[in-house]
Amino acid sequence: MDGAVPLFRMEGISKRYGGVRALEKAELSVTPGSIHAILGENGAGKSTLIKVMAGVVAPDEGRMMLDGNEVSFASPAAANQAGIVCIFQELSLVPELSVADNIVISDPPKRFGMIDRKAQRRIAEEALARAGASDIHPLALVKDLPLSRRQMVEIAKALARKPRILILDEATSALTAADVARVFAVLKRLRSEGLALLYISHRMNEIAELADQCTVFRNGRNVASYAAGTKSDNEVVELMIGREYSHIFPPKPARAAAADTPVLEARSLSWTDRLHDVSLSVGAGEVVGLGGLDGQGQRELLLAFFGVLRGLSGQILIDGRPVAIASPAAARDDRIGMALIPEDRKTEGLMLPMTVRENLSFAALDRLSSAGIIDRAAEQRLIDDMVGLLAIKTAGLDIPVGALSGGNQQKVVIAKWLMRQPRIILLNDPTRGIDVGTKQELYQLMRKLADQGAAILFYSTDYDELIGCCDRVLVLYDGAVKRELVGAEITERALIASALNIHEEMPRQGADA
Amino acid sequence: MKDWRYWFAEQRGTLLAFGIFVVMFIIYTSNHPAGFTANVVQTASNKGVLLAFVAMAQTLVVITAGIDLSVGMIFTLTNCLASWLVVGTGLETAFGVIAVLGTGLLCGAINGAIVIYGRLQPIVATIATGAVYFGIALLLRPFPGGSVNEGLADALTGRLFGIVPASLVTLLAVVLVVWVPFSRSVLGRAAYAAGSSEMAAYMSGVPIRRGKFAAYTLAGLLAAIGGLFLTFFTYTGDAAYASGNAYTLFSIAAVVLGGVSLFGGKGSAIGAIFGALAFRTIGDLLFVFDFDPLWQPLFQGVILLIAVSLGAFALFRVRNRLEWFL
Numbered sequence: 154m155d156g157a158v159p160l161f162r163m164e165g166i167s168k169r170y171g172g173v174r175a176l177e178k179a180e181l182s183v184t185p186g187s188i189h190a191i192l193g194e195n196g197a198g199k200s201t202l203i204k205v206m207a208g209v210v211a212p213d214e215g216r217m218m219l220d221g222n223e224v225s226f227a228s229p230a231a232a233n234q235a236g237i238v239c240i241f242q243e244l245s246l247v248p249e250l251s252v253a254d255n256i257v258i259s260d261p262p263k264r265f266g267m268i269d270r271k272a273q274r275r276i277a278e279e280a281l282a283r284a285g286a287s288d289i290h291p292l293a294l295v296k297d298l299p300l301s302r303r304q305m306v307e308i309a310k311a312l313a314r315k316p317r318i319l320i321l322d323e324a325t326s327a328l329t330a331a332d333v334a335r336v337f338a339v340l341k342r343l344r345s346e347g348l349a350l351l352y353i354s355h356r357m358n359e360i361a362e363l364a365d366q367c368t369v370f371r372n373g374r375n376v377a378s379y380a381a382g383t384k385s386d387n388e389v390v391e392l393m394i395g396r397e398y399s400h401i402f403p404p405k406p407a408r409a410a411a412a413d414t415p416v417l418e419a420r421s422l423s424w425t426d427r428l429h430d431v432s433l434s435v436g437a438g439e440v441v442g443l444g445g446l447d448g449q450g451q452r453e454l455l456l457a458f459f460g461v462l463r464g465l466s467g468q469i470l471i472d473g474r475p476v477a478i479a480s481p482a483a484a485r486d487d488r489i490g491m492a493l494i495p496e497d498r499k500t501e502g503l504m505l506p507m508t509v510r511e512n513l514s515f516a517a518l519d520r521l522s523s524a525g526i527i528d529r530a531a532e533q534r535l536i537d538d539m540v541g542l543l544a545i546k547t548a549g550l551d552i553p554v555g556a557l558s559g560g561n562q563q564k565v566v567i568a569k570w571l572m573r574q575p576r577i578i579l580l581n582d583p584t585r586g587i588d589v590g591t592k593q594e595l596y597q598l599m600r601k602l603a604d605q606g607a608a609i610l611f612y613s614t615d616y617d618e619l620i621g622c623c624d625r626v627l628v629l630y631d632g633a634v635k636r637e638l639v640g641a642e643i644t645e646r647a648l649i650a651s652a653l654n655i656h657e658e659m660p661r662q663g664a665d666a
Numbered sequence: 667m668k669d670w671r672y673w674f675a676e677q678r679g680t681l682l683a684f685g686i687f688v689v690m691f692i693i694y695t696s697n698h699p700a701g702f703t704a705n706v707v708q709t710a711s712n713k714g715v716l717l718a719f720v721a722m723a724q725t726l727v728v729i730t731a732g733i734d735l736s737v738g739m740i741f742t743l744t745n746c747l748a749s750w751l752v753v754g755t756g757l758e759t760a761f762g763v764i765a766v767l768g769t770g771l772l773c774g775a776i777n778g779a780i781v782i783y784g785r786l787q788p789i790v791a792t793i794a795t796g797a798v799y800f801g802i803a804l805l806l807r808p809f810p811g812g813s814v815n816e817g818l819a820d821a822l823t824g825r826l827f828g829i830v831p832a833s834l835v836t837l838l839a840v841v842l843v844v845w846v847p848f849s850r851s852v853l854g855r856a857a858y859a860a861g862s863s864e865m866a867a868y869m870s871g872v873p874i875r876r877g878k879f880a881a882y883t884l885a886g887l888l889a890a891i892g893g894l895f896l897t898f899f900t901y902t903g904d905a906a907y908a909s910g911n912a913y914t915l916f917s918i919a920a921v922v923l924g925g926v927s928l929f930g931g932k933g934s935a936i937g938a939i940f941g942a943l944a945f946r947t948i949g950d951l952l953f954v955f956d957f958d959p960l961w962q963p964l965f966q967g968v969i970l971l972i973a974v975s976l977g978a979f980a981l982f983r984v985r986n987r988l989e990w991f992l
Contacts, residue, residue, distance in 0.1 A: 209869070228871065229868070229869050229870070229871050230871030233871055241869065245865075245866045245869040245870055246863075246866055247858070247859045247862045247863045247866045247867055247870070247931070248862055248863055248866075248931070249858065249861070249862035249863075249927075249930075249931035249932045250855070250858060250859060250862060250931075251672070251676075254855060255870075258855070258859060258867075258870045258872055259870050259871045259872070261852055261855065263852070266847075266851065267847055267850040267851055268850050268851065268852060268855060270850070290668065290672065292669060292672035292673070292676075293672060294672075294675070294676070297675075310870075424985075425985060453986075456986065456988070460987075461986060461987045461988055462985060462986055462987070463984070463985045463986070463987065464985045480987070501988075
């Protein structure tokens with residue numbers, strides 16, 4: 154601390170989601186006229202922290218002090234009134250309204266009880282100019298703007314609310330290089346005007362350029378605060394590491410260099426601005442991990458393989474032969490034999506009100522039926538096998554799948570696909586929100602399937618899992634593979650460093666389509 | 667300088683509906699035995715404004731990404747009520763009009779309260795309330811009958827200065843008094859924002875609940891104005907189930923024709939009005955061509971299918987197939 158009076162303090166803030174601790178007695182203090190950077194790996198508690206500050210979630214315990222008085226925010230609107238404005242990672246713009254409508258949305262100017270459109274236009278133009286985005290027309294609809302422009306509108310909208318504390322959560326992730334420079338100039342001016350800025354970013358070069366003060370979070374706690382520039386990148390990575398390593402992973406077999414043709418191969422896959430020239434291969438019996446910070450294109454990569462994306466460029470090869478996969482139905486076809494365990498089992502994996510039995514047999518119905526009639530006996534045999542193999546705990550096969558625990562729901566999703574005996578299994582963060590016991594079973598299952606010859610591509614936001622399960626890990630950054638780690642190279646340090654793209658500080662490229 | 671282009675883009679749905687209406691109406695009048703006369707226009711507008719009022723009501727709710735399947739029944743209920751109350755001396759008639767409009771407001775407010783505070787799906791809630799409103803209408807008028815202040819009725823369904831249909835003038839007045847203030851108020855914007863992205867609206871501190879409540883309540887009022895007009899037009903009250911349901915379904919058709927998105931957040935009541943007028947004209951086209959009236963539903967259905975298919979073209983631009991299901 155440099156002795157300045159804190160404008161805002163958080164003391165002993167804790168927050169749990171179900172059994173997961175998101176924040177554990179976290180502390181933070183913010184001084185006016187400074188830029189405070191928050192660092193931490195996936196799931197370290199950064200997002201929850203700012204959601205508490207911005208009135209989106211209520212903390213379980215702890216208190217917040219503004220100007221020395223205790224405050225609590227019942228809603229985002231209440232936090233706004235107190236002068237705390239947050240620019241969220243997920244955009245908070247209303248797509249069908251115009252830019253000007255969005256900028257004044259929280260408190261539109263009024264005349265005779267109606268919205269004063271002239272005043273609104275003026276405010277919007279001023280705010281856009283302050284944000285350095287005068288090129289955006291105030292009457293344009295937000296849904297028609299590209300992502301980088303929307304992000305600028307988001308910033309203008311925040312400025313129009315005259316904040317005292319401005320929180321930017323990965324606010325530059327969608328911006329072009331030219332925009333980043335303009336935003337930085339704006340942020341520096343705001344700092345000189347006496348605002349307190351909280352800056353969450355995983356771009357170390359941005360933090361080095363902007364921040365006055367840095368705080369590192371790990372496991373929901375603030376583990377270190379220091380003045381910017383007093384620690385090297387390596388020391389910062391060291392602070393971010395340190396989660397308990399749990400010995401719940403099955404042993405990895407020693408592997409000879411894969412000589413045979415890979416089962417799944419991608420050559421120069423690109424898609425809109427989310428994937429850039431991705432090439433990779435997965436051999437039979439291999440578990441290949443996808444690492445990196447959340448949202449660097451891992452999800453899109455899996456969807457690309459699974460035939461969900463249109464306008465994909467590059468090549469996908471199965472057993473060395475180029476294929477065009479036009480839909481998930483084509484991807485699961487026997488010639489390809491692919492399965493995707495989706496990230497959100499509630500919307501993409503299961504039909505929650507339908508029974509366990511129905512959910513289990515969905516993906517295999519074509520094999521279990523002749524002339525459109527389901528062979529109930531064959532279905533029952535296969536289901537019994539799967540329930541036994543995965544040890545699914547359920548009170549019966551005819552209860553709604555939504556009644557099962559999260560772990561058992563995930564097992565149903567996996568069992569559903571295993572019924573087709575897939576050769577290629579894509580997993581999209583499959584252990585999110587499930588208990589440790591089930592996780593352990595899944596790790597063992599994954600290895601068993603690989604030993605039986607499946608090619609597995611496994612995206613996880615949990616570095617421990619990547620270290621414990623994978624034969625190789627590809628680290629993605631900005632939609633491109635930045636590093637490949639093999640065998641003993643897969644360490645937490647290497648994963649975090651390459652996830653932050655520290656090894657090779659490349660000049661950033663325009664993220665715009 | 668480029669402002670007009672944004673205005674044009676925003677009003678495209680409305681202008682398209684206007685265009686469809688003008689074309690249809692020209693075809694209609696040029697083939698009508700009497701031609702483009704004040705009489706033909708007056709009759710057409712009297713029939714058209716009924717659906718126009720109900721379509722405006724539907725628009726308000728659809729903007730919030732909801733749907734109101736009770737508008738036709740509020741329309742029927744207020745018609746029956748008006749056939750009892752809008753009679754007698756000037757003062758009595760005025761009181762009757764206020765009571766009818768108040769009933770519409772109340773019906774809309776009940777819908778809104780159930781959907782917003784009861785957290786029921788709009789489709790289910792309004793089917794139920796619609797049945798209730800129709801039940802009350804039936805108790806009020808077990809058989810068609812009643813009367814209305816004929817002086818007022820003739821004035822509002824007649825012509826001003828011998829040319830302009832008074833019903834159109836009334837429609838314009840309602841647009842100016844109800845729609846324009848609503849669409850420019852904070853509540854109106856909240857209704858749009860809630861329909862477009864409720865989460866983003868919540869995160870921005872928009873009064874979502876009040877905006878939606880206002881939309882449902884005003885929808886009740888507009889349906890009641892329609893019901894009142896039906897009484898002026900027919901001089902009777904009639905709890906006709908088929909007619910109430912038809913108005914509900916036609917109002918949805920008119921809204922879609924008028925460029926209002928059923929996904930919410932987009933469109934204007936002006937568009938829905940032209941959608942309603944166009945839909946009515948399409949229905950009447952068959953008569954001027956001496957087709958058997960039996961063809962009317964089939965013909966209307968085909969035209970409607972073509973019109974709504976235009977909206978599906980946007981799906982061809984989607985690059986992530988998962989967005990089809992959002």
